[in-house]
Every structure is written in C-alpha cells, then in structure tokens.
Amino acid sequence: MTDTPSPGTPSPGTFDSALVRPARPEDAEELLRLRAELHSGLATPEPWHAAFPAAMRERLGTDPGLHAFVSDTGEGRLAACAIGLVYRAYEGPLYTGGLWGRVHSVITDPAHRRRGHAEAVTRALVTALQGAGCASVELNATDDGLPLYEKLGFTPAAHYLTLRRPLDGGAA
Template structure:
C-alpha cells in the first residue's frame, strides 16, 4: 500500500521560525549567527505574502502541529526577452530543505513540484538552482539538466575586494 502524497501549501507568517530552522539545515557548515537569523527572519516577515516574486512552499508534518518537514524557496526575476526567455522572466531556487528523518519519503519532491509549477505559472521560462549531490537525482527527475559550471562566478561585498575600477577602497 502506497503512502498518501505529502500535503504542500504556501508558507505563512506562522511558518517563519520553522523555515529558519530548515534554512539553517542546508547551510552546509556555514556560520549561523543571531544576526543572520534575525536578518533572514525579518526579511521573511516583510516579504512573505507581500512580494509577488517570492515563492515559498512547505510540507507540514502530519503528526506534529506547526512542524514543517520540508520547504522550497524560490525567487522570480525580470530580465530581457529572448528566445530562452520569451516573457523575460526567469527564476532561481534558493533553498530546498527536508528534515533528515523525512528524506526519501516524497516531501522534497512535493515542495519542489509546487515551486516549479508556481514559477512556471508566473511566466518563468527558465529556472535555475545549485544542486547538492544528495538533491541532483531528484532535480533531474523534475526536468533539470546540468549546465557547464566553469563560468559560474559570484561577486559579494568584501573589504578586500577590488572596486569596479580595479582599485581597493
């Protein structure tokens, strides 16, 4: 007998503390400070339900009121129109997290399916994510494909980073 499909719903303000805990679980050893928790929590409080480009889906624990087993968070962006972006919209999956005891039971798939469906409904013609080794097989079954990653770079604020003119501040 198959287990029933996990229940998924959009996140609400009541989910913020659980979302913080789930988000921390995917930081892969990154430092989690009180300031980080406060900043992320405040951002969610301000934007959840108000920002039309923020998409957050959760899978509640059917056995524990208020507890979440999984979440998927994504952002939609507007770029320019082109052959791969006919509406000029694309998206990035920011977080997918499933509690360890709930893994391999369909919760991650359920929240990701809801997120992908919502992003597609928002006219996002391309959805990107950075896959962990544990999540890659799931993402492939949802239609994601690997792209050459040798050119993926990031620029983040740093006191040692060169300025745009190549000079340090």
Template sequence: MITVRAAVPADAPELVRLREVMLASMQSGTIATGSSTDWKAPTEAILRASLAGDDATRPVFGVFVVDDEERPGRLAACAVGTLEQRLPAPGHPDGLFGFVFNICTDPDRRRRGYAKACTQALLAWFDGKGATRLDLHASPFGQDLYRGLGFTEYSIALSRTTLR
C-alpha cells in the same frame, strides 16, 4: 498522500530553521561568513514581509511546505525560489527567470517524497508566473531529484562574494 501548501508568514521561523539545516549539510556545518546567527533575523524578516505581501521592493518568493504531522508547529520540508525580472531575450520574451535556492527536508523526515512534492509545487508556481528558465545550484543530495524533474547541466557557474 503528501499535502503541500503555500507558506504563510507564521512559517518564517521554521523556514529559517530548515535553511540552517540545508546550509549545514551543504557546508559541513559552517556558515561561510559572519557568525552562525547574524543572518537569521534578517532572513525571518524578509520571509515574513514577502509571505505577507508587505514589501513590494523585495523579490517575489514562491515558498511551499509540508507540515510535520508528528510534530505540530514544525515543518518537515520546504522549497523556496524567487522570480527575477531580467531583460527579455530570444526564448524568454518576458524576461522572467526563476531561481530555486532553498530545498530542505528535516534529516529524520527524508526519503518520504516531501522535497519532491514541495519542488513540484514550486515549479508549478514558476510555470503559473510565466518563468521561461529556472536555475539552481544542486548539492550532491539533490542532484538526482532535480535531474528527475527535468533540470540539466548547462554551463560552468562562477560567482563573486563580497565579504563584509
């Protein structure tokens, strides 16, 4: 049986480590801008504050993890998402949208159902918050998982990145 739990502030360094694993697998080992470490400290600080409930100016994060039972103090997998307040629209009377953006399993812990279990916990969290739409950008590794959980393709996504 897989035990999923809500993350706590002390998990922040491991969540940063898993985010780096995810980014490396998605971007062939490179980070799009800046040095390979300039994002780590702010990411850890944001996660710690959010998970402690200390920073009301930050988005509301849902973070669910599976502990690595063979390596105490390490996480085997995580799923992270944010709840966003947008303007209400037909079908979205409260304007609460979710965005799933960080699902990762340590490479040597994959194919055990950890990512699916974490993602299901995250989806239940979104449901409990009243989110009426969830979006994500899927890597080739995760497409089957997300489709199996009810996600479908709906449009072409465009983005604009401002380089610093």
C-alpha cells in the same frame, strides 16, 4: 487481521502530498530552522538569524516575486520547504517575457528524508515560478539533490560560475 490503510491514507514511510501548501508568515521560524539545517557546519552571521524570519514574515503572501512551499507534518513542524524567486531580466531566447526563476533552497528535515517531501515541494515551487511567467528556472544542486532535479527535467548549464566576495582589483 492486518491493518489496511483506508483509501487516501499514506503508507508508512510516505506522506500525504495534500500537506504541501504555500508557506505563510507564521512559518518563518520553521523556515529558519530548515535553512539553518542547510547551512549546518558553516559560519552564519548572527544577524541573519533575525533578518531571515523577519523578511519571511514581511514578504510571504505579499511579495509576488517570492514563492515558497512547505510540507507540513501537521504537528507544528515543517518536514520540508522549497523557496524561490522570480527575477526580471530582458527579453531573449532563454527568457521569453524577460522573467526567470531561481530555486534558492530545497531542504528536508533529516527525520523526514527519502519520503518524497523534496520532490513535492520542488514540483509546487517550479509550477508556481512557471505560472508566474518564468521561461527558465535555475538552481544549484547538491550531490544529494542532483538525482531529484534530473528526474524533474533540470539539465546542467555549462560555464555557470559564481562570485561570493569582492571583485579582484586590476586594470579593466
């Protein structure tokens, strides 16, 4: 006799997308754990380890510009998360309505990778950002994440640069 999953039961190696939900303040420590995974190998300032979960507890569910979705294992741990923000720009051809969204983080716990968690939380996040009026949604992709984002319809933007230190001096 073989084990046949009942209808609606995920097959081994996949997950139930119904476990994707908006992040809640009580998820703050798990969000920190996942964010730390993203930054593993990088020097992260110690105050960040207290400031990030405090900000999440304060803002999740109350800040209309912060959107976060998680894939819950149902066992007290998160399998994945996607966090993004709505920004107000100015009315323009790329920002009709003046709003744009930014995906800040998509992280999957290593034990839960390649099962669809990142796609599910990213879809939920992008849907929420677009529902909030964002005409454009942007993100920085890692090599690992690029195929997923391309599958979802993201395309490269030419000439995107970033500055993460004080502006060099010089005559203006």
